[in-house]
Amino acid sequence: MTSPDSPDRTSPTRGARAPRVHRAWWVALAGFVAIVGAAGFRSVPGVLIDPLHTEFGWSHGTIGMAVSINLVLFGLFSPFAAALMDRFGIRLVLTVALLLLASGSGLTVLMTQPWQLWLLWGVVVGLGAGSISMAFVATLVSRWFVTRRGLVSGILTAAGATGQLVFLPAVAWLATAFGWRVPALVVAGAALLVLPLVALVVRDHPHALGLEAYGATPEHPTPAPPTQRGNAGLVAVTALRDAARTRTFWLLAGGFAICGASTNGLVSTHFVPAAHDHGMPLTAAASLLAAIGLVDIVGTVASGWFTDRVDPRLLLGLYYSLRGVSLMFLPMLLGPDVQPSMWAFIIFYGLDWVATVPPTVALCQEHFGERAPMVFGWVFASHQLGAAVAATAAGVVRDTQGDYTLAWLTAGGLCLGAAVLSLMIGRRETAPRETAGAPG
Template identity: 85%
Template sequence: MTASPTADLHPAPRRTGRVHRAWWVALAGFVAIVGAAGFRSVPGVLIDPLHTEFGWSHGTIGLAVSINLVLFGLFSPFAAALMDRFGIRPVLITALLLLATGSALTVFMTEPWQLWLLWGVVVGLGAGSISMAFVATLVSRWFVARRGLVSGILTAAAATGQLVFLPGVAWLATAYGWRVPSLVVAGAALLVLPLVVFAVRDHPRDLGLEAYGATPEHPTPARPSRKGNAALLALASLREAARTRAFWLLAAGFAICGASTNGLVGTHFVPAAHDHGMPLTAAASLLAVIGIVDIVGTVASGWLTDRVDPRVLLAIYYALRGLSLMALPTLLGPDVQPSMWAFILFYGLDWVATVPPTVALCQQHFGERAPMVFGWVFASHQLGAAVAATGAGLVRDVQGSYTLAWLIAGALCLGAAVLSFMVPRVRETQPLPSPSSV
């Protein structure tokens, strides 16, 4: 493998006996992402309980998840623009309140439209504000060195927060009904609020500091101008990025990434395993193991991203994911066999390992606009997830099994591997100009 064009060549700061404030901000961001991701674990576990109580089809419930995923993705670049305009902390506080409100009010719903409104719209907007665009914004402002590593750690928080709640949510739903876990997750989002209020700051200059690893050759990123309309800034970034081949290749690959993770496995693995006789809590526990293993895989991916060509990493990740998904239908059964454990461990390492190299490629190609551009790339991720969430539910309703959904997702991942390797090297393109007031 060749070295990445943006390898972390400048050394980290010398040790001074004090932890740089950037790491504390990153820690607060990590906890906020984990807390906010708690609600993301609820839909996949509650599909069967909701179907049993209300008689809603898998497709009806999957549509609510799809609305959530679409708004989660589409609002991400606008959230990045709002963070530029008003600061990180106010946006995070508003997002956590939306998540808590949407989750708590679900206990009163009796009609599908209420499910779509609360799970889909309210929680989708809240989750979209604490998405990967938030990770890109925090990393780009507070870190110059170790950006790939920190991106990996924060990305792991998003996936891990979504999955480690699963066993508890499944147990609560089984023992007390689906309404109790909805209230518990709402409380978890509220518990994160004090940490965000007291620990998160918008920019190192707010505290008279330089970004971690800043040097004269690699200075602290400029403070956002706070000027212009946030929505127009986000749309301007899309307009400029859409003129480049790199953007469309990254967006297409990331759409497949979303379809094969959040949309398919995250939403439908539990009911698919249940179809094969596996207890609900056992299937949810397997997804939780994916979330735990994901920490290792994503942090390692961030470390590799600082050293290896991100295009090569993406191609490898997608190819391996595709092959594993094609094998999954033969592994499902009433008991958890060693072959299923092998899939869980392997797939967990690859779950969101794609994010650090994708963030790095956006930083290479789009410069200061990278957070907002990555927000649009992430929007494609969620659109792909939304299609898979509804599509896989319809496959299950029509055919009585998820087998075709697994095979299609595996084939798409192999295509994403090819698309990733087609992304131009950084020397072939020039970063977008710095954002101007709109």
């Protein structure tokens, strides 16, 4: 008897009745839920900085270092996770990643020393999260979709950012009512709850079920199943070596490093304590950050739709410019109460939170072909390196300057630089641009 993943991988079943909803959408839904579940623990550090500082006396810089380690591994492991998915399959890698997230989160309740914080929040959770990062999105989309790639990339990207942020009010409430250990255990349980869905729904390639990818045609067929049997680490490093010889890779990586610094590293980690510095209650600040996540659903999905139709370079230039301007205004908006001007920032910034991902994925697909998931993994690694630098640097700014003003202004200026880098990317069209009449 063959397993569900073992039908003919090269010649899909002919004449079978097509399902009413293509299996690709169910796989994408399972990926969406897995990303949201994985995002749960990544929402915890920003809310728990002050409780940990109060209980253990650890400085903002010490706690920010744990976040930085997490962000570095979250990014650096991403291309290796893409290579492991080629070697061992998407489902197995997702399963191991969720187990890492659950164990890393649950064991934090026992920590008493900073090195334990760095090990659990940084290393264990970083490796688990890095396996369910944007390289996973690129891998799933490239295998299961030929059309609607931008739209699906936008939806799955929104799952990560939104999942991370919408957990914030619950985490903040639990931390306030029961202490910081309870939310750590809750998000560990959330990661475990996703495991059955991954086992039942996720498959490594459409051919494993005798299907073609969504939107496949004779002119644009289903991508071939991965045939990698060598060392996954070597494959990932080789992809980096070859990509690093191109100007496009460095422009994408530079812009995405600034993207990470201005989102995950700065706002996601330090917005709540910065607002608290201005007298805003912890739960109110967390709710504002969660609202960014809700607005981000609209912005990122719309970005995916536009990416199928508009030059991705122009989209990146616009997104980075708008983000830079909004961050420069933020120091003037923070206060003890939530004014209409703050809501204007939440909506404006939230629409742009991770709208940069779909056009970046599209540019990797255009320039790097079948290696696009691994190359994007390396581009995403630069995103997380930028985030790691910002997470620690902003904490140091707060410790030395007494507030975060310099951090907000610096991030805004860097975003304007990222817009310039994006517009310098050349154009190389290797896939059909989506049209309004494409299958839905």
